[in-house]
Amino acid sequence: MLRRRRLRSAVLGAAPERILSPGEPPLRSVEGRIVDASPHLLVLRYGVRELRMPMSEKTLVWYGGRAGLGELLRGRDVVVRPTGDGLAADRIWVDIVRVSGTIIRAEKDVVEVDQGPHRPRTRVVIPRQNQSQILVRHPRMEPGQLFDVIGRSSRHGVVAVKPGTAQPGDIAPPPARPGGSVVRGTATWFSGAGRGAAYPRVDRWGDAGGCADAPQPCAPVPFLSVGSAMKVRNDCTRRSADVIVLECGCAGARFCDRCVECGTSPRGRIIELTPASFVDLGGDLADGCFNVTVAVGG
């Protein structure tokens, strides 16, 4: 990923340093698979590394909702947000996944979703107790409609827990906004590994990484490529970090919703972060979004 930034700097010179102020440093989230868990210590494996995170009575666990330490079972995947001092686990999300895209097939309690060319088609089971909450945000559960839920993975596929968007999918296009390489909108997350982001307007020509049939994004953001750098600030927590574009957010480009975590963001998803990057910036995976300012390029 650094290769393109180095070549760019070689031919154009170093990009001017941009600071989104006021800004706080990012947290350093941890992700991995549970190896062992006791009331005071969580042991994870990430690749070949083993990680140990101390836990306290203040540590909160999410497993399809608020859960106890008993859900920290061996073999489950977790994302951990550390406390401000970085010494212990503040919040742990267990087996959390997100599915967003276009409905291909919809039955009474099962939905099949096309998440775009870079992500797998996914079958989502909607349990009866969560149906009313999800139907409020997705009243037209039929092929062609947008769908976005936060859920947990299980042996039978993804189990939907709550809607990931604050509005139904079928929304009129937004009015045009002025240009500039600093844009404001909504940041969401997608089930991807490592740190980085999917960006809704990756160039389709050459090796930039975009899709030939990608829709025009709802937010009028400029063109970038896989490997481009962005400065991202969570406008709710004020935490900011450098984030690299990992893939084209072709599915996210279709969403024209707003985030209402702290005030109302302008319409359109301008960035989809991996869970680690989303938590680094102070986001809550169960909430699904935060208002964001992004400085692109450089």
Add this chain to the structure above:
Amino acid sequence: MDAFREAQVLVLLVVFLLACVGKTVSPGNRHQLAWAGLEGVLCLLLLVSGHPAVRLATAMILVAATWMLGELKTRRPEEGCGCFGSISSSRIGRRTILRTGLLAAAAGAAMGVSATGARISLDVLGWRGVFLVVELGFLMAISPEPVALLKRTRITCDRRDVPLRATMDVLRGSDAWKTWEDHVPGEPIEVWRELCWRFVVFEVEGGELVFAVSLGPDREVRVTLVEEVSDASETGPNPAYVLV
């Protein structure tokens, strides 16, 4: 009446020429290049021939195109018709179908005109010219492309879709290219874009030659030779303080 029918040949000539140039300069996809070729051939035939077979073929192709647009409007309206290349990317509406239908009718009205397009175009003063201007004005009024073109001129270069072919044309016409032309092998090994710049990388003896081509109106091209580039990843797993 003859002036009206002869004016239809000129209308078809102008529309086919614009469609051919639009699709060639800025194709939305590869299929459009094939359509551009067909329209170019039709344009040429209308210009040099008054044979009834040419008139019939033109009318039949436009009738078929009207039917195809109707199908596309039902199945994939959001992709645009691509009638004039990537500029025709707005949603297919009834007016787009009406426009092609009117052109099919114009082709029908031109049946039986024995004069070639070239001969008619030598005498566009009088009623022929009036019909030509009025019809082209009406077609423009019902077309989404003029509005799209106006919007495009207001879009800054970092938000404008620029085909790779246009970038390569700017690159090959630049002084930087002329300096390095003899050292550059056939195809670039990597091409990507960031805001108003597109980067084109060639593998040359002694390293990689990186061209940065401006996508703005200044058409600036910069170049540098990079001797060694590593591809280290930045997306490390987890912070050091929790490692044991």
